[in-house]
Amino acid sequence: MRVHFIAIGGSAMHNLAMALYNKGFQVTGSDDVLFEPSISRLSRYGLLPEKTGWYPEKITNDLDAVILGMHARADNPELLKAQELGIKIYSYPEYIYEQSKNKLRVVVGGSHGKTTITSMILHALQQAGQDFDYLVGAQLAGFDTMVKLSDAPVIVIEGDEYLSSAIDRRPKFHLYQGHIGVISGIAWDHINVFPTFESYTAQFELFIQTIQPDGIVFYAQNDVVLQQLIARNETPIRKEPYKLPEYEINNGITSIISDNKQYPLQVFGEHNLLNIEAAHAVCSQLNISTHDFYNSMSSFKGAARRLELLGKSSVTNIYKDFAHSPSKLKATIEAVKSQFPERKLIACIELHTFSSLDKKFLNEYAGSMDEASKAVVFIDAKTFEQKQLTPYSEDDVKQAFARADLIFLNNSLALTSLLEQESVDNANVLLMSSGNFGGIDLNNLTQKILNKTGF
Incomplete structure (x- = not known):
């Protein structure tokens, strides 16, 4: 497969480029501005464009797909050339779905905590020795890239509610069609795209509708807006709340208490305890026991730039x-x-x-x-x-x-x-x-x- 990335330097984009390279794809890309760490990482994989800018001559009929980043505008010359040639154009969330259509898909959404919940799930799966793919919005200790695509039976996806691309105005998390979903909470954000609280909240109602038949969505019970949304939602899937676990704080260390056992944590705060319970709910669907899950959380150090x-x-x-x-x-x-x-x-x-x-x-x-x-x-x-x-x-x-x-x-x-x-x-x-x-x-x-x- 030959794929070309328009705006390859983006955080998710350059990680997807590396993931496809690791999978054996022929990958090229362009961007008009590049920053670290994408410069060093793309260079290490031999994927760094020789010079910045847009070059329509890179778009040729032998490409199997063009992947369009959010940074690229609708009048991008490479995009216009791809449209002219009739080459299939994907946003990166569309292409993640394309590569995971035959997997069990876990999609973590919400206004806050998405990266941390996704990271916790990945850490627990890794500790359990399970094979999985992923898309996460931060660089994690123990993981080489922020995207992995392989023949694994499960993929865990951080589901951002921002738009997919300049020509696809759907929120990213609408495209993944998860079997297991999480909504961590709803608090108005992205006012430049969703100018009213109602228009923002509506995206989470639509997200629930994308969960596949016989699927399940876990939601934070303490969030009043989310409770109201769930109460009026008629999508015929399971909707299960999660809440704070039993815990205590001693000498600056937070410990979860479960079945009379204490599990000391390296993270802290009620928001992180709720994040842990969201991850626990998902991992219970992925055959990880409560003891094994909480035990893995004792070694979880947090995602980058999160406390x-x-x-x-x-x-x-x-x-x-x-x-x-x-x-x-x-x-x-x-x-x-x-x-x-x-x-x-x-x-x-x-x-x-x-x-x-x-x-x-x-x-x-x-x-x-x-x-x-x-x-x-x-x-x-x-x-x-x-x-x-x-x-x-x-x-x-x-x-x-x-x-x-x-x-x-x-x-x-x-x-x-x-x-x-x-x-x-x-x-x-x-x-x-x-x-x-x-x-x-x-x-x-x-x-x-x-x-x-x-x-």
Whole structure:
């Protein structure tokens, strides 16, 4: 098979390219901009384009398929050439389905926790010695790529609700047609695509309809919006709730209690305990016992950038997290505060996504940082320019977050100066963003902060 990737440098795209290469496909690709780590990884596989840009001459009749990334626009010259020649064009979720039509498909959806739940399932399957394929949205320890396609009988897919491509406006998770589904919760996101809460929620109703006959969907029982959606949904499949397990916290370690056994965890927070129960529900359908599942969770260290410990002393822990939406922000702050109730919490969020930078959406953040001892909101001034959005003021941010003592910064030097001067004795620092804090070296910043503690 010969396949060509338009926008090969994307996170999911370059991983799918490597997965197909590993499967024996002839793979080529193009992109107009490439970043690390895709440059190094594509180069290692011999798949890095010789130069950036779009080259219609790469699109020839001997291609079996063209795979179109979300980054490519509808007027992309390579896409137009493929349409002219009548070559079959897939979005990457379409092609994942094409490669997994004969497998048992697990699809993990929801506004938050998708990557972590998927990662937990993969970790449990790996520990159990099962053969499986996967698509996950983060690089995981113990896994070479974020996509694997083989002859395995099962595939576990992180089901993103964002659009599939410039010419396919369906959410990605509608295309996988799972046999086992998960919805971790619903909290309005992607306002640039779903301008109302109702239009966003409707995508999860449609997702339930894609679950195959005799299938099952597991859903978070504590989510009121999700409860209401499930109650009115008439799709004739099983719908099973999951809830918090029994647990305790001792000396900063959370343990799950099951059948009078304790399973200490390396992750923490009620949101992660719910993620574990979602993964437990799925793994029970994949012939993994409760004991084996919880035992595997004891060695699960978390997905990249999900409450990732950057450094610690005896009096301070510093974490980075991918949290960016209001629900993720609130859950992450509450998790750290619950795990270390005696410590202050300095929490910093970078607003970086289209939704968070849209003034109409900003009020969704009200109360989301209430549990933090000190709340900092950072927006790189260049981000507004790059995304062609109108900047808003410090007062706008304070009013939206409903916190008068909130600190607003739009300069990375000011942010590093604040954090370097802040007293962190008996305090934790939480840095949350789907961006990069204006290019701040977080590892270097961590060392400077910890060097002050003297412990």
